[in-house]
Amino acid sequence: AQSVTQPDIHITVSEGASLELRCNYSYGATPYLFWYVQSPGQGLQLLLKYFSGDTLVQGIKGFEAEFKRSQSSFNLRKPSVHWSDAAEYFCAVVPPGAGGTSYGKLTFGQGTILTVHP
Amino acid sequence: DAGITQSPRHKVTETGTPVTLRCHQTENHRYMYWYRQDPGHGLRLIHYSYGVKDTDKGEVSDGYSVSRSKTEDFLLTLESATSSQTSVYFCAITRAKKGTGELFFGEGSRLTVL
Numbered sequence: 239a240q241s242v243t244q245p246d247i248h249i250t251v252s253e254g255a256s257l258e259l260r261c262n263y264s265y266g267a268t269p270y271l272f273w274y275v276q277s278p279g280q281g282l283q284l285l286l287k288y289f290s291g292d293t294l295v296q297g298i299k300g301f302e303a304e305f306k307r308s309q310s311s312f313n314l315r316k317p318s319v320h321w322s323d324a325a326e327y328f329c330a331v332v333p334p335g336a337g338g339t340s341y342g343k344l345t346f347g348q349g350t351i352l353t354v355h356p
Numbered sequence: 357d358a359g360i361t362q363s364p365r366h367k368v369t370e371t372g373t374p375v376t377l378r379c380h381q382t383e384n385h386r387y388m389y390w391y392r393q394d395p396g397h398g399l400r401l402i403h404y405s406y407g408v409k410d411t412d413k414g415e416v417s418d419g420y421s422v423s424r425s426k427t428e429d430f431l432l433t434l435e436s437a438t439s440s441q442t443s444v445y446f447c448a449i450t451r452a453k454k455g456t457g458e459l460f461f462g463e464g465s466r467l468t469v470l
Contacts, residue, residue: 247396272458281360281446281461282399328398342389342450342459343414346398 242331244347251319252355259314259350261329269331271312272344273303276326285327288312299323324354358460359383362447368468375434377465379447381427387450388430389414389459390422392443399446405430437469 242263251257263269270289274282286297293305303314312329329347359382369375379388387406391399391414401414403422411422419441423431434441444466448459 274459279463281448281463282459283461284458287458330398342387342404342448343401344399344459345415346400348396348398 242329242345242347244327244329244350246350247348248351248353250353250355253321254318257314257316257319257323257352259327259329259352261312261314261347263310263312263329263331265310265331265334267334268305268307269334271303271305272330272332273297273301273312273314274328274330274346275299276328276349278325282328285314319352319354321354321356324352326351358449358451358462360447360449360460360462362445362462362465364465365463366466368470369437370470371438372436375437375467375469377432377445377447377467379430379432379462381430381449383449383451384427385449385451386427388424389448389450390420390430390432391446391448392416393446393464394443402432402445434467437467439469441467442469443467 245260272287273285275285276282285301286295288295288305295303301316305312326349328349330344361380363378389404390402393399400416402420403414405411405424421433444464446464447462
C-alpha cells in the first residue's frame with residue numbers, strides 16, 4: 239500500500255544539538271512532499287515542501303529537508319535546536335500526478351514528538 | 357492567520373447523539389477539508405469540498421456526512437456519535453487557485469464521545 243512512514247515516535251534532544259527527523263514514503267513515483275509542525279493545542283503549520291528541482295529545501299524557522307530519491311526519503315533537519323522547537327512534526331505527501339482537489343488530500347505520517355532538554 | 361474558525365472548540369457528548377462541527381472561513385476559498393487526528397495515525401482525511409454543494413469522501417468517511425451550502429461554511433456531522441469518533445477534528449483550506457498542497461488549518465475541535 240502507498241504510505242508515508244515516520245519511524246521515530248518520540249525524539250529527545252538537548253537545546254543547541256542538531257536534529258534529524260526521518261520520513262520515508264512508498265509510492266511508485268515521487269510524490270509531493272511536505273513537513274508540518276504542530277505546537278500543543280494548535281493546528282498544523284507548513285515548514286517546507288518539495289515538488290521538484292533542488293533536492294535540498296529550505297523552510298521556515300531554520301529547518302531544511304533533503305529529498306533522496308534512491309532512499310525514498312525526505313528527512314527534516316535543523317543544525318541547532320531551540321527550546322521553542324518542541325512540538326510534533328508530521329511528514330505528509332500528495333500522490334504523484336495529483337491535481338485539482340487532490341492538492342489538499344494529504345496522506346500524513348504518524349508524527350514525531352520532539353522534546354527539547356535545556 | 358488563514359481566517360479559519362472552528363466551533364465548538366470542545367465538546368463532550370454521549371454515544372448515539374448527533375453532533376455537528378462547523379468550519380467557517382473568511383477568505384472565500386474554494387477547497388475545504390475535514391481531517392481527524394488520532395495518536396499513532398497522524399491526520400486522516402474525512403471529507404472534502406471543492407465548492408458549494410460539491411463534496412466528496414476521504415479516507416475515513418464512514419459515520420460522517422458533510423454539507424456546504426455557502427462558500428464560507430463547511431459542516432461536519434456525526435449522525436450518531438460513537439466512542440471511536442472521539443478525536444480532534446481539524447478543518448483546513450488551500451489558498452492557491454491551482455493548489456500547492458499547502459493546507460492552512462483551523463485550531464481544531466476536540467470531541468469526546470462517552
